[in-house]
Amino acid sequence: MTHSDGAAQTRTISPSAEGRTISHWFDNKSFAGTSGNTAPVTNPATGAVTGQVALASVEDARAVIDAAAAAFPAWRDTSLAKRTQVIFNFRELLNARKGELAEIITAEHGKVVSDALGEVSRGQEVVEFACGIAHLLKGGMTENASTNIDVSSIRQPVGPVGIISPFNFPAMVPMWFFPIAIAAGNTVVLKPSEKDPTAAIWMAELWAEAGLPAGVFNVLQGDKTAVDELLTHPAIKAISFVGSTPIAQYVYATGTAHGKRVQALGGAKNHAIVLPDADLDLAADAMVNAGFGSAGERCMAISALVAVGDIADELVAKIKDRTDTLEIGDGTLDSDMGPLVTKVHRDKVASYIDAGEGAGATIVVDG
Known part of the structure; x- marks a missing residue:
């Protein structure tokens, strides 16, 4: 990748280029950092370090945070009309190039490209919502709330904010947060997962091309x-986090102890109940789609299915039949499910199967 100090032009970032370094991003340019420490990024389908x-x-963290803090006063004072125009520009660029982003996600997360495209589309829904931010930022006025006393309210940005996002949705989860934060006049530091960090840099370059001023959107790898540093630095005024429950508890406790507004979304394990009068073919389809979509690495993956009455054996048989037809493999090929993100994660999932068998369950589908 090459960058200039001026408006960046978005380029396709090749996730297969060996030896490349995925750097930080602030002031609309790449920042290598000074730590000298790195971690390998792999293609889950091949195991190759990319x-x-x-x-x-x-x-390094303070340099990125300082850039967000320095950019905040000017962005806060930028008119709603100008802010909205940048959001619209970002929306148009994202819509035109979402295929590039999906390929990057597949190359580092492993989910199939159609899943990755769905993820980007879900994130884009929030970008489009942010295009209407002007109406949502209106305050309120109540005349004569008490005798000769009027009450008014205004909405103001809080300042630089941090986003700590998980590996399973490297585009969608950050896009839950940063379009709204930026449209409302805040500046952002995004800390993506070190397992799939390239999507964050791609989106940063897109923001620069959309005309977002330097320092408003920044990426801190690590x-x-x-x-x-995000949780304790006084310049960061709010944190949004998605990840495991233990880390969510840590993020919430640490961030709030340092006076920040914190949104910490922990792990979710969805359950399903199938009633005796259910359409079992439809239920089986839903369970397989939920269990294996996005390589099973999402909160919507059904972790427990309760079959009510005497339908369990028939339902399990239908689920088995559908599971046997799944093509598991490289997400860029004609696969129904991609590989898990790392070998460590694969081994963790396999341990659940062993635990179930150890507890007396019968393994119906294996391998």
Whole structure:
């Protein structure tokens, strides 16, 4: 990748380029950082290392956060009309190039390209919602709330905000948050998962091309060092997090202890109940789609299915029949389900099967 200090032109980032470094991003340009520490990024379908992601030091994190803090006063004072125009530009660019982003997601997460495109589309829904932010930022006025006392309210941006996002949706989850934050006049520091960090840089380049001023959208790569600096740095006024429940508890406790507004969304395990009068073919289809979509790495993956009455054996048989037809493989090929994101994650999932068998369950589908 090459960058200039001026308006960036979005380029397709090749996730297969060996030896590439996925850097931080601030002031609308790449920032290599000074720590010298990196972590490998792999293609889950092949196991090949496709790059090294920079792991921020405290000093690197502060440099990125300082850029967001420096950009905040001017962005806060930018008119709603100008802010909205940038959001519209981003929306149009994203819509035209979402295929590029989907391929990047597949190359680093493993989910099939159609799943990745669906993820981008879900994120784009929030971008489109943010295009109407002007109406949503209106305040209120109540005349004579008490005798000769009027009450008014206004909505103002809080300042630089942090986003700590998970590996399973490297585009959608950040897009839950940053379109609204930016449209409302805040500046953003996004800390993506180190497992699939390239999508964040691609979106940063797109923002630059859309005309977003330098320092408004920034990317901080890294691990716990980067997270802790976001949670404790006084310039960061709010945090949004999605991830496991233990880390959500840590993020909430640490962030609020340092005076920040914190939104910490922990792990979810969806359950399903199938009643005796259900359409079992439809139920089986729904269970397979829920269990294996996005490589099973999402909160909507059904973790427990309760069959009511005497339908369990028939339902299990229908689910087995459908599961046997699934093509598991490279997400860029004609596959129904891609590989799990890392070998460590694969081994963790396999351990659940062993635990179930150890508890007395019968393994119906294996391998």
